[in-house]
Amino acid sequence: MDQLLSWISAHQEMIYIVVLMIFVGIEVIGRVPSVLHTPLMSGANAIHGVVIIGAIIVMGKAEEGNTIALILGFLAVVLGTLNVVGGFVVTDRMLEMFKKKK
């Protein structure tokens, strides 16, 4: 119990972010028209590509000799980039069509 309490107080900044972001996430898309469901899902998909930052950190820290870490890290960077770049480009392509006819 003591451990748990001290853990919470040590991480309160992170916990605050988590709690607030849950509300922001729900609030922000609460009134989306169903027309935009697909682009919105695609856009959100691109945003969670932020995991790429973790991949870059892991890659940047891998030691020279550690081949497995290098390969896995490289793979993580490639996959993460696919998620980010592919996600944003696909979303843009979808939305481009909405704009054209206006």
Added chain:
Amino acid sequence: MELNLLALCYLFGSVSFIVGLKMLSNPASARKGNLFAAAGMSIAILGTIFLYQEDGVKLGNYGWIFGGLLLGSIVGTLMAKRVQMTSMPEMVSLFNGMGGACAALISIIEFRHLVKGNPNQTISAVGSFSGLDQTTLLIILLGLIIGAVSFAGSMIAWGKLNGKIKDFSFKGQHIANLLLFAITILMAADIVIARPEASPLFFYLIIFFSIVYGVFFVLPIGGADMPVVISLLNSFTGVAAACGGFLYSNKVMLTGGILVGAAGTLLTILMCKAMNRSLKNVLIGSFGASATTGQGSAAMVGSYKEISLSDAAVVMGYANKVMIVPGYGLAVAQAQHVCHELEKTLEARGVEVKYAIHPVAGRMPGHMNVLLAEADVSYEKLLEMEIANEEFKSADVVLILGANDVVNPAAKSDPASPIYGMPILEVEEAKHVIVNKRSMKPGYAGIENQLFFQPKTSMLFGDAKKALQDLLAEIRNI
């Protein structure tokens, strides 16, 4: 100084995600919102590469990092640019899987560091109430499990949507799934409590089990429910990314991940609501299980009548009001442009033309809107379900283009039907219904449609694009 600058980059990134998502939920600002979020992401990425440091040590391996970024960017852009509008949902699922795999890989690498010892140098400890932090381990495992499940599930969803993987379920699958999940959690708990030195084998088993679980999780779910599953997996990946944020005390990863986790969950629920089903019903009461009842009612089919092109042309050309119901068949045939041509030709003859869009028409909510927008169909002509159901009463002709389950009256009348309870487009309110399909084959849910056998319904067989082109030529001839 550099670290302060990095904090600023991350702050901008976080804000851009929130504002971007907000702008994405409004048609007028959606595109700018997407670009804004992309800009925030780029700044966060560049900031990480050049400014990030840990204990005063900067990141190395620039060659590998830029190589990976370049490769991923080129392949990602090509894939996203080349993909047909019809395959968008698959693409989202595929990219989502990549994100999940990325999160899982990060966890694997960090775990390997931990096992090798020297944890203080390799892990930026998230608090430390003991030398080798249990919280860190827990978060690594969480990121691994969620990421791997999301990866495997997305790959199956991707395969299902492009028709490479068929529905598959066996008796007691839900129990097997639960068991699989329980074992995974138990092994994870063992690692956290007993420390990694004791059980690196368990760690690799967890990877394997998570992937198997992801596969079994999605396999029995029917194709019609795939959008909901993709949206759910999308929010999973968000949470996996947030785990990375916790691991590195990285605020932008945490913000982005949780934001998508929460928004994705809400979007999933909104989609379920559109189909009048609960999430539990989608995940557990899968279509596969009730396939037998669907076939049972198939026995009561009657006879259907075909309509010739010239008859169809006359009926539509002299109607006052025509409502078009687009479905997946239109998307597959890439018939949206011809469809728009037909609309213009009919309007030139004084016929009022509108589109009735079911919330889950096609393979994903909004799928039809995207397609028709591509063909320059005006925004005001696309009616949402409730309004469309009112308008059907005054319509002379309803033209159904490759839609099936969303117009199946069994959803209202047959409690034994697997789609019972799903709101549908009530096309039988109109005076005449013309259905364009390639054959009498059932739709995605695998069940027969009584609508096709009703007296006011006539069938126009053929590929949607070909049929529409011929129909267009006939109408111009009258």
